[in-house]
Amino acid sequence: MTTCRLCGSTSLAGVVDLGATPPCERFLTAEQLAEPEVTYPLHLRVCTGCWLAQIPPLITPEDTFTEYAYYSSYSASWVEHARGFVRDAADRLGLGRGSFVVEVASNDGYLLRHVVERGIRCLGVEPSQNVGRAARESGVPTLTAFLGPETGAAIRAEHGPADLVVANNVYAHIPDVIGFTRGLRALTADDGWVSIEVQHLLTLMERNQYDTIYHEHFQYYTVASARRALASGGLSLVDVESLPTHGGSIRLWARPAETAGEPGERVAALLAEEKAAGLHELSGYAEFGTRVARVRRDLLRFLVDAADRGRTVAGYGAPGKGNTLLNHCGVRPDLLPFTVDRNPYKHGRFTPGTRIPILPPERLAEERPDYVLVLPWNLRDELVGQLSYVSEWGGRLVFPIPNLEIVEVNP
Incomplete structure (x- = not known):
């Protein structure tokens, strides 16, 4: 990989080389034990132009997510986390029966089930056929699709603009981060909101969480690089929360750039924390x-x-x-x-x-x-x-x- 997928810079520095591994969700059947197994290099680099940490897109989302082994609902704490988010988001944004919520990468409906329970119109956009089917069987409307600008525009044309678009634990999974972000913007009402949860590179590095580096995760975000990624699709970061999930995550709140306004104090505070840790310069990555x-x-x-x-x-x-x-x-x-x-x-x-x-x-x-x-x-x-x-x-x-x-x- 010689070019940053976000800013186009050719200045990429190595952070950690984990050798070569197979895709992490490609579980083998007994019959496959006698067959060859393909492995891919797993080398994390950071762009010194925009500070997006990334690995090469050696596998495609279609390779991984058409049939997927991960069902979110098997974690009771994760379902409860989703329940709390829906409650708080409804209060914060005034969501009610006249609102429309879309979740991208909605998995088996672990989050949108709580939206359905509130009588709020919603739609899941889930690329994996098997887990999307499980969501529909549980009563969560779900479209089987990968999100891009065209998909976002088509959903908006059919269902109307979304008051809230949720994208939890998917923003790292998309090699075309600019196209995906444009898809989020296409879904969102001009006065709407986007909420994204993603692991924070700061805690990943501080707490040695290198096992969350794998081929499904194409990039790893600081607040600084996430703000730039959002801007690439017409969204502005207005708030950020620190979360304990996945060992340390951030919840990014963004709005369409033309109506977003100035970012809140928590954005500035986390940017300062990242800078103090050296993550806005190459020295912060040296000892990982x-x-x-x-x-x-x-x-x-x-x-x-x-x-x-x-x-x-x-x-x-x-x-x-x-x-x-x-x-x-x-x-x-x-x-x-x-x-x-x-x-x-x-x-x-x-x-x-x-x-x-x-x-x-x-x-x-x-x-x-x-x-x-x-x-x-x-x-x-x-x-x-x-x-x-x-x-x-x-x-x-x-x-x-x-x-x-x-x-x-x-x-």
Whole structure:
């Protein structure tokens, strides 16, 4: 990759090179274990022109999202987060029965179900056929489509302009960030709002969250680079919130540029925080690779030592981030014989690259491992409660990010 996808600069500096991995959501069937597996370089770079961190678009959204393994509703805390957002957004924007809400990348209707419950007209725009079908079956109107300027204009022509457009955890997934942003603007009423949630590059780097770098995530935002990306499609950033989700996210509030007005104080405050951390200059990215290498060594040291001592380790979860971690660390079934996941879609399949079996959650109680390696560490508070039963046989939880931590849980 030699050109920034946002500003066109050819000045791109390496941040961290994670080698080559397969796409993180391409879970293998038993039959596919005997077949070759394609891997792609995973090298994060930052543009010194606009400070957008990015990886090359080596796979397309169509490769990943036409049939997708992730269903948002399997996380109770994420559904509750969505419920709170809908409540607060309705209060903030005065949304009611005469309003229209669109969510882009609406998944299985985890968020819009709360909009439906309020009697507010809504539409989900979801590219994945399987999860979009699940949304429709749950009563959430959903269009199967990828968003671009033409799709946005067509939806607006058929349904009218949206008072609120929501794009949670999708702004990083689009290689054509300018076209996607123009699609958001096309959907939005001239006096409407856009709300975007995306992981904050500041916390990703401060907390060693490198496992959220994978081929589905084409770019990684600071407030500064997000403001520039929004402007590329005719939107202006007017407010920003810091959120604990996904280890540290930002919620961007934007409006059409012609009606937006001046940004609020929280925008200036987070821009200053990023600048103080060095993320608006190259020096702030210099030590990240060293910290990533330490996470890898610590996890491997723990797993090898556990095996040498005859202790058993099982995984919990099969998230995309977990597959970056496992592949980068070179973990195979000799060190992690299996992992479990609540999503039935993944049961009987194998993690990409590392080929670790994925089993139903009940297998933990059957196998009673000494340690449970928690791969979706971003759901820590939820999972510590869910997995309290491992204490019944003296099991402990292991969190690999931001630093290796072994946790005893109470029943």
